[in-house]
Amino acid sequence: MAELTLVGLRVVVEVARAGSFSAAAARLGYTQSAVSRQVAVTEKVAETPLFERHARGVRPTAAGEALVRHASRVLDGVATATQELAGMRDRLVIGGFPTAAAVLLPRAIARLTAAHPGLQVRLTEASTPAQLLALRRGRLEVAVLATGDGLPEYDLDGLRLTELRGGGGAGVAVADTHPFAVRDRVEPAELADQAWVVGARVGDAPEFGAWPGIAEPVISFAARDWPTRLGLVAAGLGIALVPGLAAPAMPRGVRWVPVRGDGLGRTAWTATKPDPSAAAQAMVRALEEELGSWATP
Structure with missing residues (x-):
């Protein structure tokens, strides 16, 4: 016999709070289809609709409101137990x-x-x-x-x-043979004609692209992981946008150079x-x- 799950309860509560499947998905870090599936499974277990559609999204049915009320207490209890166990x-x-x-x-x-x-x-x-x-x-x-x-x-x-606060703003990682490597800093305008090594997007994770404001950046390579990106930089195959927080971690053959004004907010x-x-x-x-x-x- 199917039973209610914590994941399903969490999704139902978030949909009720957010007022739409898409907003709940954004808050939870799920896809909208995953949220829809969890609601459908929970409705099947409950044997009754939990939401009804209206012009601006969805709202809980009477059964949905009852489940949200009880589910909120359950989830709060689980969170409290998790925190206490971690402290122990x-x-x-x-x-x-x-x-x-x-x-x-x-x-x-x-x-x-x-x-x-x-x-x-x-x-x-x-x-x-x-x-x-x-x-x-x-x-x-x-x-x-x-x-x-x-x-x-x-x-x-x-x-x-x-x-x-702090961390050195943002800059670029360049090969130690690159002309920028001997500079104390570079100007944003100098970055426009550079070849870039950028991040490859994984799911909903943000990626590091070229410097903001470059209309048509030249992308030489895209790689998922930082070690790969910096390896490409070390080989002279492009430069990469790198926050100052990571500046002390540049590998051999790579130098981090700050960009004047740091236009990356x-x-x-x-x-x-x-x-x-x-x-x-x-x-x-x-x-x-x-x-x-x-x-x-």
């Missing part, structure tokens, strides 16, 4: 987008564990949408996110956000639940302290 294990799970995970997060974790040697920390490298989903599900306690130019508008409602944040654990708060402080040390001559 003295373990902290944090996430970060790839360029933050390259240098900033490892160094901040080292700071944290030096101050709290009994704390076990696990790092998950993931895109911002994947982190938000994991954070809302209780699988992460701290997420390091990126927002701004070229990135989607993420649903950050209900989260506790702290801006991470992106911001890094930490995100936690509204009532983060003491360990999560300590992690946020360690990240701020680590970035602060970068700004100190």
Whole structure:
């Protein structure tokens, strides 16, 4: 006999809150078809429609409202239990987008564990949408996110956000044989005729393209992973847009050069639940302290 699932309940609650399948999908990090399937399966188990359509989306039926009411309590209970169990294990799970995970997060974790040697920390490298989903599900306690130019508008409602200031802005990774490699910085106008190594999109994960504002950038290669992209750069096959957070992690044969004015309007944040654990708060402080040390001559 089929039973209600936590995934199905979470989807039903989010659809009711968002007012449409597409909005719920965006908040959860799912595709719209996946949300539709979960609602259909849950309606089959409930043996009654849970939503009815109207001009601007959907709204719960009477049965849907009843299920949302009970499901919200169940999901809150699961989240509380997950948080308590994590605290009992003295373990902290944090996430970060790839360029933050390259240098900033490892160094901040080292700071944290030096101050709290009994704390076990696990790092998950993931895109911002994947982190938000994991954070809302209780699988992460701290997420390091990126927002701004070229990135989607993420649903950050209900989260506790702290801006991470510093990190050197943005720049380009070039081969050490490239003319830019001997420069202290380059001008945005000089980037227009360069060949670019860009990120290959994976699902809904944002990709790093060419420098913003270049009308028709020349794309030489697209690669999913940062090591591959930087390997292509080292071979002289193009240059790549790289945030300053990853500048200290450039491999042999690659140099990071800042771009004057930094026309890339992106911001890094930490995100936690509204009532983060003491360990999560300590992690946020360690990240701020680590970035602060970068700004100190």
